[in-house]
Amino acid sequence: MVLSAPIVRMLKLFCWILLxxxxxxxxxxxxxxxxxxxxxxxxIFLKPPSAISIERSFSRDKVFSGETIEARLDIxxxxxxxxxxxxxxxxxxxxxxxxxxxxxxxxxxxxKSFKMTYSIKCTTSGTYYIGNTAIKINQSILxxxxxxxxxxxITLEVRPRLFDTGKAKSSSNFSKIPMPLGSLANMGMPxxxxxxxxxxxxxxxxxxxxWKATARNLNRGGYWPVINEYEKEGKKSVWIYxxxxxxxxxxxxxxxxxxxxxxxxxxxxxxxxxxxxxVAFGTYNxxxxxxxxxxxxxxxxxxxxxxxxxxxxxxxxxxxxxKQLSLKESxxxxxxxxxxxxxxxxxxxxxxxKFSEQLEQxxxxxSKHTVNKKGIYQIMVIxxxxxxxxxxxxxxxxxxxxxxxxxxxxxxKLRKKCIWIDWDPSxxxxxxxxxxxxxxx
Numbered sequence: 001m002v003l004s005a006p007i008v009r010m011l012k013l014f015c016w017i018l019l020x021x022x023x024x025x026x027x028x029x030x031x032x033x034x035x036x037x038x039x040x041x042x043x044i045f046l047k048p049p050s051a052i053s054i055e056r057s058f059s060r061d062k063v064f065s066g067e068t069i070e071a072r073l074d075i076x077x078x079x080x081x082x083x084x085x086x087x088x089x090x091x092x093x094x095x096x097x098x099x100x101x102x103x104x105x106x107x108x109x110x111x112k113s114f115k116m117t118y119s120i121k122c123t124t125s126g127t128y129y130i131g132n133t134a135i136k137i138n139q140s141i142l143x144x145x146x147x148x149x150x151x152x153x154i155t156l157e158v159r160p161r162l163f164d165t166g167k168a169k170s171s172s173n174f175s176k177i178p179m180p181l182g183s184l185a186n187m188g189m190p191x192x193x194x195x196x197x198x199x200x201x202x203x204x205x206x207x208x209x210x211w212k213a214t215a216r217n218l219n220r221g222g223y224w225p226v227i228n229e230y231e232k233e234g235k236k237s238v239w240i241y242x243x244x245x246x247x248x249x250x251x252x253x254x255x256x257x258x259x260x261x262x263x264x265x266x267x268x269x270x271x272x273x274x275x276x277x278x279v280a281f282g283t284y285n286x287x288x289x290x291x292x293x294x295x296x297x298x299x300x301x302x303x304x305x306x307x308x309x310x311x312x313x314x315x316x317x318x319x320x321x322x323k324q325l326s327l328k329e330s331x332x333x334x335x336x337x338x339x340x341x342x343x344x345x346x347x348x349x350x351x352x353x354k355f356s357e358q359l360e361q362x363x364x365x366x367s368k369h370t371v372n373k374k375g376i377y378q379i380m381v382i383x384x385x386x387x388x389x390x391x392x393x394x395x396x397x398x399x400x401x402x403x404x405x406x407x408x409x410x411x412x413k414l415r416k417k418c419i420w421i422d423w424d425p426s427x428x429x430x431x432x433x434x435x436x437x438x439x440x441x
Contacts, residue, residue: 004048004146006139010040048139049107051078054150056131062157065125065263068097069156073116073133077107083138086116093124122158124259125266126308129153160259160266160307161430177434178380178419180236180277180344200225237278237293237341240265241327241362243349244310245285250350250386257350257386260425264382265348266307267430273300280337281306284330284362285355292337327362331369338369345370345379350386351407356414363417379418383411388426 014037021029055074063069077084088101099118131153137146197213204227213226242265248258265281272279273295281303282290287310291303325333327347345366349359363379370378385407387400404424414420423433 004043007040007043010036010043014040043139046139047080048082048137048146049077049080049084050137051080052076052084052135052150053078054133054152056152056154058130058154058156061155062159063122064159064161065122065259066161068119068121070117070119071101071130074113075105075116076111076113077105078111080107080137081109081139082107085136085138087134087136088118088130089132089134090120090130091128093122093126094128094130095121095123097121122156123255125158125160125262128156128158130156157308159304160263177271178344178378179275180238180342180378196229197226198229200227235278235295235341237280237343238268238272238346239280239293239338239343240268240282240346240348241330242281242283242307242310243285243327243347243355244283244287245355247352247355248350248384248386255425257384257425260384260386260423260430261348261350261382262307262310263425264384264423264430266304268346268348269303269307270300273297278343279303280334280343282330282334283310284325284327286324288325288330290330290334293343326358328358328365331362331365335369342369342371342378346382347379348382348384350384351411353410356410360414360417363414367417377418380421381414381418382421382423385422385424388424 014033017033017036018030021027021031021033053076057072057074059070059072071088073086073088075086084105084107086103086105090096090101097119101118101120103116105112105114131151133150133152135148135150137148197210200209208227208229209225210228217224217226242261248256248261250257251259269279269281276295278293278295279299280291280293282288283306289306289310291299291306294302347359347362349355351359359381363377363381366379367377372378385404387403388397408422411420421434423430428436
């Protein structure tokens with residue numbers, strides 16, 4: 001039988017006191033030596049709590065970022081006598097909002113069963129495995145006996161929040177949300193956009209005959225009618241690019257710019273796919289991923305899977321030797337998929353002086369592949385203001401406002417080239433920021 005550490009210590013203490021008493025021939029010291037010996041005997045025959053089983057469940061297994069779910073543990077202790085301490089190990093991005101994930105139980109002579117419930121808020125999107133419970137067993141006589149870990153993980157998927165479509169139901173609000181103006185194709189329904197004048201061919205509609213050009217052609221000796229050719233309507237598309245860099249790590253583990261960027265990218269992807277548009281999604285800077293344009297629910301889940309896989313741990317990505325591309329380089333590498341289309345580009349980022357030049361170069365590259373309307377290209381930049389999420393004290397909040405004003409003066413040049421949306425997640429929701437600042441394109 002393997003003795004626990006407290007029992008071994010008691011036996012050692014008994015031996016040392018007994019030897020001292022024999023050495024000095026002191027009967028009182030010899031009698032005192034039997035006190036730790038009695039404690040050791042009691043510890044050997046009085047078993048500590050054992051046969052601990054834990055059944056874990058959550059109110060939901062799929063939630064959106066910021067939502068609260070309830071965790072429930074059904075715990076049974078079969079035998080033993082003593083104190084049991086239980087502590088649920090949670091990921092650092094989770095916050096306990098109600099109840100407690102730590103409990104101390106006194107285990108008596110008979111079997112004991114009890115429930116432990118608490119509520120947690122999921123603040124960061126991703127796939128988590130929750131189910132590690134630290135257990136500390138204390139015997140009623142000797143105190144701490146052993147520590148262990150009960151591992152029974154349950155998968156919990158936390159998705160970024162979606163766009164509040166309820167606020168966009170009215171025509172006035174819906175018109176504020178930027179939409180792609182169109183896309184060109186070799187086949188499809190003709191649009192009102194004029195392409196060229198060509199000679200009539202069998203099968204061409206008579207209504208497209210340009211009678212004035214035909215008359216001029218007859219005067220020059222021609223005898224075939226001349227028709228107007230219009231651009232064919234293709235599938236409208238939206239290209240979303242998300243900045244994955246250290247500049248997005250503004251804030252705390254609970255609230256930060258990176259998580260807000262994931263929320264904005266996911267909300268826009270879900271919204272545009274619901275409008276039956278083709279959506280492409282890509283990342284740039286410290287991690288480069290790309291999903292080609294597609295539509296439908298299956299394509300949305302493909303984008304969502306990539307969003308959940310994105311990590312804010314940029315150092316780990318760099319150490320892995322992942323290829324890094326700037327925004328311009330990322331657009332150039334996929335420009336073959338832009339042929340024949342004029343998409344709406346969406347850039348989700350946080351403005352910083354370090355990447356301001358790269359952002360401008362990326363916007364200039366995108367402007368080559370999209371439409372210019374009223375002097376503004378179909379490029380929308382979601383600028384996540386992260387200063388407020390890192391500020392707690394009054395002086396810190398004032399400093400955050402000053403830093404934002406400083407950035408605001410620097411981005412005036414970029415505002416003239418695109419639709420610029422400033423979003424402070426600590427002040428308002430994404431849907432409110434979008435519809436309160438966009439005036440249409």
